[in-house]
Amino acid sequence: MSSAECPEPIQILDVDSEIYSGTLDCVHCGLCLTSCPTYRVTGRETSSPRGRVHLMRGVAEGEIELSQTVADELHLCLGCRACETKCPSGVRYGALLEQGRAIVAQSGLRKGLGFRVEGFALRHVLAHKGRLKWLVSLLGWVQRLRLDRLAAPFLPGGLSRAQRLLPAIPPSAERERLPAFTPAKSPRRGRVAFLEGCVMPELFGRINRASVRVLAANGFDVWVPGDQVCCGALHAHSGDLASARDLARQNKQAFGGEDTEGFDALITNSAGCGAALREVDHWLPEGSGSLEGKARDVAEFLDEVGFREPLRSLPARVCYDDPCHLVHAQGVASAPRRLLDLIPDLELVPHANADRCCGAAGTYNLLQAQMADAVLEQKLDDLEAAAPEWILTGNPGCLMQLQSGVASRGWEAEVAHPIELLDQALGPDESPVA
Ligand code: SF4
Numbered sequence: 528m529s530s531a532e533c534p535e536p537i538q539i540l541d542v543d544s545e546i547y548s549g550t551l552d553c554v555h556c557g558l559c560l561t562s563c564p565t566y567r568v569t570g571r572e573t574s575s576p577r578g579r580v581h582l583m584r585g586v587a588e589g590e591i592e593l594s595q596t597v598a599d600e601l602h603l604c605l606g607c608r609a610c611e612t613k614c615p616s617g618v619r620y621g622a623l624l625e626q627g628r629a630i631v632a633q634s635g636l637r638k639g640l641g642f643r644v645e646g647f648a649l650r651h652v653l654a655h656k657g658r659l660k661w662l663v664s665l666l667g668w669v670q671r672l673r674l675d676r677l678a679a680p681f682l683p684g685g686l687s688r689a690q691r692l693l694p695a696i697p698p699s700a701e702r703e704r705l706p707a708f709t710p711a712k713s714p715r716r717g718r719v720a721f722l723e724g725c726v727m728p729e730l731f732g733r734i735n736r737a738s739v740r741v742l743a744a745n746g747f748d749v750w751v752p753g754d755q756v757c758c759g760a761l762h763a764h765s766g767d768l769a770s771a772r773d774l775a776r777q778n779k780q781a782f783g784g785e786d787t788e789g790f791d792a793l794i795t796n797s798a799g800c801g802a803a804l805r806e807v808d809h810w811l812p813e814g815s816g817s818l819e820g821k822a823r824d825v826a827e828f829l830d831e832v833g834f835r836e837p838l839r840s841l842p843a844r845v846c847y848d849d850p851c852h853l854v855h856a857q858g859v860a861s862a863p864r865r866l867l868d869l870i871p872d873l874e875l876v877p878h879a880n881a882d883r884c885c886g887a888a889g890t891y892n893l894l895q896a897q898m899a900d901a902v903l904e905q906k907l908d909d910l911e912a913a914a915p916e917w918i919l920t921g922n923p924g925c926l927m928q929l930q931s932g933v934a935s936r937g938w939e940a941e942v943a944h945p946i947e948l949l950d951q952a953l954g955p956d957e958s959p960v961a
C-alpha cells in the first residue's frame with residue numbers, strides 16, 4: 528500500500544502526543560499577549576496564545592475537559608501567528624493550533640451550519656478546480672444580473688458577508704489558467720515553478736499573470752504544472768489535516784515527485800499558500816520531495832535574486848500591509864518594501880501596526896463575524912491616519928477583506944498586490960498609477 532493510501536491515524540490529545548510536547552515549550556511569560564488580536568479585543572486569558580496553549584496542555588494532562596469552551600477558543604483564534612513572532616521560547620503555535628483543531632474536529636465539537644458548509648465547500652469545491660470554476664461562473668452571472676443586490680436584504684448573516692466580500696467576478700477570459708511554460712526574457716537566470724492557487728486564478732487571475740510577467744522579465748522560465756491543486760492551507764486551518772495531506776501529496780507529484788532538481792524555487796504570490804508550502808514537511812511524514820525547502824514568496828524571491836531595472840515612474844502614495852502568513856509565518860517583511868522602494872516617485876508611507884491581522888484569516892471572516900469586524904476596524908483606523916491612495920497586500924483573503932473595508936468607509940483608495948505595481952512599473956505605459 529502506498530503512503531497516499533494509508534489511512535491517517537486518529538489523533539489523541541494526551542501526554543504522549545506531539546502537540547503536548549509542543550505546549551511544554553511555553554514558559555508562561557506573557558510576552559505574546561498584546562500581539563494577539565483576540566486578547567486585545569476580549570481581554571480574556573483564554574482568548575490569548577498563552578491561554579490557548581494552557582488549554583491544550585490541560586486537556587492532554589487530563590486536567591481540563593475537551594469541552595465546547597476549549598473548541599470555541601481554538602476557533603476564535605485567527606491563526607495569525609503574531610504570537611510566534613513575539614515568543615522567546617520558540618513555541619510553534621501555528622502547528623499546535625492545526626493539531627488542536629484536528630482533534631476538536633474529530634471530537635465532534637465543531638457544530639453549526641456554518642462549519643458544515645465550510646467543510647463541504649473546502650472538501651468538495653475548493654479542492655476541485657472544475658467545480659470551483661463552475662461555482663465562480665455561476666456567481667459571475669448572479670452579479671451580472673444583479674441578483675445578489677436584489678437578494679441582499681434577505682440573505683442570512685454568513686451569506687450576506689460572503690456577498691459583501693466577494694469582488695467583481697472577472698470575465699472568463701481573465702480566469703483562464705496560466706500557460707504551462709513562459710520563457711524567460713534574456714539573459715536567462717534560471718527556472719521557477721509557480722503555484723497558481725485555488726481562488727487566485729478565479730478571482731485574481733490578473734495578479735497571477737502579473738507575477739509570471741515580472742518573473743519572466745527578470746530572467747526566469749516559469750513552469751506551471753497543470754495537475755497542481757489547492758495547497759490545503761484552509762483545510763488544515765479548519766482541522767481537516769487529512770485533506771490537507773492529500774492535497775500536499777498531489778502537489779508533490781505535480782511538481783516533480785522525488786526530483787528535487789527540476790526548478791530553482793516554487794513561487795507563490797499568496798501568503799497563506801506560501802506558509803503552507805513552507806511547512807508542508809510536517810504534513811508529509813514520507814518527505815516532501817520536490818517541494819522541500821523550495822517555497823518562496825514572489826517578492827522574497829525577486830528581492831533575493833535582485834530585481835532588474837529600470838522601472839518607470841509611478842507617482843502614488845502607498846501603504847504596504849503585511850499579510851500575517853507572510854510576516855509571521857514566513858518571516859518576510861522587508862523584501863516587498865525594498866522592491867516597492869525601487870519604483871521611482873512611489874511614496875511608501877508607513878502606517879501603524881502594519882504587521883497586525885486585518886481579520887480575514889481564511890474563512891474566519893465568514894464564521895467569526897464579530898471578531899473579524901472588530902479586528903478590521905482597528906486596521907482601517909491605522910490605515911486612515913496614513914491616507915494612502917493604494918493599499919498593498921499579498922494574500923487573496925486580505926485583499927478581499929481590505930477591499931470590503933475600504934468600501935465600507937467610502938474611501939477612494941485602491942487595494943492591490945505589490946506585484947501589480949511592479950508589473951506596471953516594468954511596462955512601457957507612461958500614465959500615472961492613480
Ligand atoms: S495566532 Fe493570532 S489570534 Fe491566535 S493566539 Fe496567536 S496571536 Fe492570537
Ligand code: SF4
Nearest residue numbers: 553554556557559614
Ligand atoms: S510568549 Fe511564548 S512562552 Fe511566553 S506565554 Fe506566549 S507562548 Fe508562552
